Amino acid sequence: MCNSGAALTFESLLSDPLTRLMMDADGVTVDDFVAVMQVARDAMAARERLAFIQAAAGGYGISGHA
Secondary structure, eight states: OOOTTOOOOHHHHHTOHHHHHHHHHHTOOHHHHHHHHHHHHHHHHHHHHHHHHHHHTTSOOTTSOO
C-alpha cells in the first residue's frame, strides 16, 4: 500500500488488497481489526492525556512528587 502522504483511515487500510489477504490468512475479521485499532487509539490518547497532565504539573506525576 502506498499512502502518498494522505491520512490513513480504517477504510483506506481495509480497502488495500494486501491488508485483506493478510487478514484472511490470519483469520482476522473486519470487526476484529477495528476493535484492535480502537483499543490502540484509546491507549495512545490516554498516554497523551497523561503526558499533558505531567507537563502541566512541571514534569512530575499527578501527586506532585518526583
